[in-house]
Each structure stands twice: as C-alpha cells, then as structure tokens.
Amino acid sequence: MTSPRHSEDWQDLIAGYVLDDLSPAETAQMQGLLSQPEIQAEVEALQELVDLLDYTPPEQTLPAHLRAQVLTAAQTLGQEKTQAQPQSQWKRRWWVLGGILVALLATLAFDNLRLRQALEQNQHLVSLLRQPNIQLYTFAGTDVEPEAAASLIIHSDRAQATLVTHRLPQLPAGEVYRLWAILETASDPLYCGQFNRDTAEWNLPTAACSQVPSQLLITAEDADAPPVPAGTLVLQSS
Incomplete structure (x- = not known):
C-alpha cells in the first residue's frame, strides 16, 4: 500500500511549474518528470487547488488603488515569511501560491454579490494557506x-x-x-x-x-x- 515518496526537489519543481517560476534547467527537468503519470496528476491537482478561487470575470477591471493594495498585501505576505526565518526556494514558491490566492480573493471582493458569496465560502481556504502551521x-x-x-x-x-x-x-x-x-x-x-x-x-x-x-x-x-x-x-x- 506504499510507493516511493517524491523528494522535496520534485515538490519544488511541481510548485514552480504551476507558478511558471522555473529556470530553463528546471523547466527541462520538469518536462522529463511530466512523462510520469503520477507527477502529471499532482500538477493537475495543485493547479485545480489554485483555480478554485479563479472566478474573476474578464469584463471586470480592478481600480488602480485596489490593485495597489492587492500587490502590497501579496508582497507583505512574502516579506513577513522571509523575516521570520531563512527559508528554502520550495517554501518561497508555496508562499507565492498563497499570495496569488490572496490577490484573487481581493478581486472577488470587488465583484458582484455572487462573487462576494464565493469569497466568503473560500476565505477559510486562503486563511489556511497563509498560516505557518499548515x-x-x-x-x-x-x-x-x-x-x-x-x-x-x-x-x-x-x-x-x-x-x-x-x-x-x-x-x-x-x-x-x-x-x-x-x-x-x-x-x-x-x-x-x-x-x-x-x-x-x-x-x-x-x-x-x-x-x-x-x-x-x-x-x-x-x-x-x-x-x-x-x-x-x-x-x-x-
């Protein structure tokens, strides 16, 4: 009932791939890993986790002042984590994922009632991703x-x-x-x-x-x- 566990490097590559945050060498390595069905499945599962909150309609435009607040919030998240303790690139990429989800939720708050309801339903998920004890x-x-x-x-x-x-x-x-x-x-x-x-x-x-x-x-x-x-x-x- 067990199988060999992926190394942290593999998880790092998967996170970077979803974030489009890989170097050319890492991209080449990831392309090789994608030939493995279990790796492909993990990539799709993580992408689906991020896409859960991707409800922003194309016709909506975020005001400049709110866009600036979103960017500031995402940057602050990363800075707080960095100041807490030295971290690996693997954890940095997962924090970026959390920042992306926070930015998406801020956009949802600007949208109509249906999207605000979606914000309430998914706020707990983003809160989890932002916590250090997850x-x-x-x-x-x-x-x-x-x-x-x-x-x-x-x-x-x-x-x-x-x-x-x-x-x-x-x-x-x-x-x-x-x-x-x-x-x-x-x-x-x-x-x-x-x-x-x-x-x-x-x-x-x-x-x-x-x-x-x-x-x-x-x-x-x-x-x-x-x-x-x-x-x-x-x-x-x-």
Whole structure:
C-alpha cells in the first residue's frame, strides 16, 4: 500500500511549474518528470487547488488603488515569511501560491454579490494557506484509479482538514472515501475522517491526525463500516 515518496526537489519543481517560476534547467527537468503519470496528476491537482478561487470575470477591471493594495498585501505576505526565518526556494514558491490566492480573493471582493458569496465560502481556504502551521500534502492515484489525484491541507492548530480531489469517481450510495494516517508511533493506520468526491472539509477526529505522518492513504469504504481500513486503496500521499 506504499510507493516511493517524491523528494522535496520534485515538490519544488511541481510548485514552480504551476507558478511558471522555473529556470530553463528546471523547466527541462520538469518536462522529463511530466512523462510520469503520477507527477502529471499532482500538477493537475495543485493547479485545480489554485483555480478554485479563479472566478474573476474578464469584463471586470480592478481600480488602480485596489490593485495597489492587492500587490502590497501579496508582497507583505512574502516579506513577513522571509523575516521570520531563512527559508528554502520550495517554501518561497508555496508562499507565492498563497499570495496569488490572496490577490484573487481581493478581486472577488470587488465583484458582484455572487462573487462576494464565493469569497466568503473560500476565505477559510486562503486563511489556511497563509498560516505557518499548515501541512500541505499531494496524493497520486493507485493502479485502481491511476488518473486520480488530490491535495490536502491540514491546519494543526484547528485540527481541521481541507481536501480537493481531481478525477476521483463518485462512489455508489452507502460508500465513502476515508483518510488514514500512517504514523511511526502507531502499528495500525489511524482513521482521520471521511468525505465524498470533489472538495471537502472536516474536523479531524483526533489530534494525532495533525502529526506529520509517514504516509497518508485514501480508501473507498462502506459508510457503516468500523474505522478500520478494509476497502480499496485509491490514493496515497507522494
């Protein structure tokens, strides 16, 4: 039920690719990685996570003063993180992703009522991305669902999980997807919640789910089954 984990360098390249922030050498390396289905799935899942808030209509124009405020907010986010402690390029790219989402939300605030409602619905997601105490994981599909992928945000302080799936099929009635954590301190997989397809958010059932795991798994289970993994493994963290 496990697979070799991608290195931090791979995650760095994936983040940079989504941000269009790669050097020529990195771009060439990433093009080679894109031939691997699991890498392609992770790229698509992360892109979908960013696109969640990309609701800005083409006919809307952001006023100059608001545009300046948006840019200032995004720059301040990066400066605050840099001053806190020296960080790697990998983390810088993830902060840029958070800044992009903040800018998108500021644009939504200027738009009509429908977009303002979307802002309220997604504000929590951006807040998570801006916090220093979040854990971000990507999932690749197993042989059962090779085209499926997902991105998971865990806010350890709030014991809260937010999951966005990609190309994950809808389960029949009476079945759910369940999240499991493999911890070095436990002999069995730890149940960390259940969800349906697409985007889901829930409170983690135990504080142990906020610990950094050796691996995370997602299985398809009977909704009434006890919290023990017995179903089909469909996604696993990279």
